[in-house]
Amino acid sequence: MIGGLREILAQATGREELLGLGAEVPLFGTGVGLDSLAGTLLLREVHRRFGVDVADEDLNLDALATLGTLARFIQERSG
Amino acid sequence: MMVKCVIWDLDNTLLSGVYLESGSQLPPPDPVMLGVAAELRDRGIIHAIASRNPPEAAQYAQQATGLEFAAAECGWDRKSDAVRRIIADLAMAPDAVAFVDDDLYERAEVSFRVPEALVLSPEDMADATGWPEFSPAVVTAEARRRGEMYAERRRRQQESRAFAGSRDEFLRYCETKVTIAEATPADVPRLHELSVRTHQFNTAGQAMAEPALRAVIGSPAHRVAVVRLSDRFGDDGMVGACVVETESDRAWTVTLLMMSCRAMGRGVIEALLAWLLRSAAEGGAAALAVPCLVSSRNVPLRLALAGSGFRATEGGSPDQPTALFSRPVSGPLPDLPDWVTGPGAAG
Numbered sequence: 001m002i003g004g005l006r007e008i009l010a011q012a013t014g015r016e017e018l019l020g021l022g023a024e025v026p027l028f029g030t031g032v033g034l035d036s037l038a039g040t041l042l043l044r045e046v047h048r049r050f051g052v053d054v055a056d057e058d059l060n061l062d063a064l065a066t067l068g069t070l071a072r073f074i075q076e077r078s079g
Numbered sequence: 080m081m082v083k084c085v086i087w088d089l090d091n092t093l094l095s096g097v098y099l100e101s102g103s104q105l106p107p108p109d110p111v112m113l114g115v116a117a118e119l120r121d122r123g124i125i126h127a128i129a130s131r132n133p134p135e136a137a138q139y140a141q142q143a144t145g146l147e148f149a150a151a152e153c154g155w156d157r158k159s160d161a162v163r164r165i166i167a168d169l170a171m172a173p174d175a176v177a178f179v180d181d182d183l184y185e186r187a188e189v190s191f192r193v194p195e196a197l198v199l200s201p202e203d204m205a206d207a208t209g210w211p212e213f214s215p216a217v218v219t220a221e222a223r224r225r226g227e228m229y230a231e232r233r234r235r236q237q238e239s240r241a242f243a244g245s246r247d248e249f250l251r252y253c254e255t256k257v258t259i260a261e262a263t264p265a266d267v268p269r270l271h272e273l274s275v276r277t278h279q280f281n282t283a284g285q286a287m288a289e290p291a292l293r294a295v296i297g298s299p300a301h302r303v304a305v306v307r308l309s310d311r312f313g314d315d316g317m318v319g320a321c322v323v324e325t326e327s328d329r330a331w332t333v334t335l336l337m338m339s340c341r342a343m344g345r346g347v348i349e350a351l352l353a354w355l356l357r358s359a360a361e362g363g364a365a366a367l368a369v370p371c372l373v374s375s376r377n378v379p380l381r382l383a384l385a386g387s388g389f390r391a392t393e394g395g396s397p398d399q400p401t402a403l404f405s406r407p408v409s410g411p412l413p414d415l416p417d418w419v420t421g422p423g424a425a426g
Contacts, residue, residue, distance in 0.1 A: 011191075011192075014191050014239060014240055030245075030247070031245070032245075033246050034382070035246060035344060035346070035349065035383070035386065036344075036379035036380065036382040036386070037343040037344035037379065038344070039378075039379070040187075040378055040379050041188055041191075043378065045157075055378045055381065056375070059373070059381075059391045059402055060390055060391050061382065061385040064385065
């Protein structure tokens with residue numbers, strides 16, 4: 001799952017180096033700097049691929065803290 | 080670069096409505112888009128379809144519009160994959176292709192992965208028959224300027240793809256300038272227009288009339304700031320604004336925050352939030368509050384707020400859910416890059 005999320009993140013940001021991103025690195029921090037455009041593309045692809053609408057269920061978007069929190073959020077809600 | 084092929088999305092773009100949601104009353108072609116498409120066909124430009132729909136939708140579109148489509152990619156993949164397949168099938172150069180889609184995120188996704196393509200909203204497309212890229216018989220100066228704006232965007236997109244580094248490093252490389260200034264009465268017409276056109280980036284979810292704007296600009300209990308954006312590729316002019324109630328020391332409240340979607344991904348909203356937090360701190364407020372209508376349309380705003388350290392509490396009613404995002408101004412504030420200038424608060 002984390003591998004799939006890394007791929008989605010790399011595509012949403014256009015940055016291939018994020019394919020190696022650690023699961024505990026803050027997505028909103030200066031390293032990744034997930035902004036509203038990349039973030040929206042990421043959420044849409046997560047919805048498309050895993051059937052989980054994070055934005056709808058998580059007002060504060062805490063699920064997006066790290067790839068690890070996002071993976072756990074998706075796992076708790078899918079299949 | 081001359082456009083030789085236009086690739087159309089169907090739902091709410093070439094068609095007035097959503098194919099799968101229309102039941103027995105299939106959506107008719109959008110008359111404006113149809114007129115544009117027919118005009119371009121007469122100039123020898125070909126058309127294709129890229130749509131998240133079953134294949135029958137393309138057949139329906141062909142029959143309903145009377146246009147010939149040289150290729151159709153219907154399915155549920157990423158839009159950029161469909162566009163790339165069409166480009167390969169038709170042996171087109173990517174920069175000879177225009178892509179039209181009402182959905183901002185589809186446009187962003189395709190722009191990322193096919194940066195050479197000219198990516199347009201239906202509103203842009205309505206205007207585009209006059210641009211040099213579409214080989215009109217006569218090109219006006221205004222049309223040339225509009226076409227040039229899109230060429231600028233394409234160049235920026237292409238460089239973004241080739242750039243190795245963080246988004247902020249790319250913004251600096253582009254010589255991005257974000258200028259925040261106090262609004263003046265002369266800004267009112269443009270502010271009103273922005274409030275009408277910004278759907279995804281509008282905390283109030285609605286427009287603000289000119290008299291109301293004039294009232295807050297003149298009001299001692301409010302601050303109204305406008306944001307302008309430019310870089311070495313081009314000048315986008317006024318792309319955002321905010322209205323802030325500044326009377327309370329407990330919290331300054333941002334009653335309206337809005338930004339044009341063409342400024343997305345260029346650090347503007349983050350810059351405005353960082354500047355607002357610093358202004359609130361200097362003004363003696365303990366916190367900055369941003370009430371925000373919660374809808375699927377303004378997810379990008381919520382992302383920017385979450386990214387800048389705001390926390391939300393729910394409110395409103397089931398029909399009009401709102402959230403109050405707030406952030407104390409004590410402690411370390413988000414970075415204000417040196418390419419952002421604004422009155423008062425220094426970086």
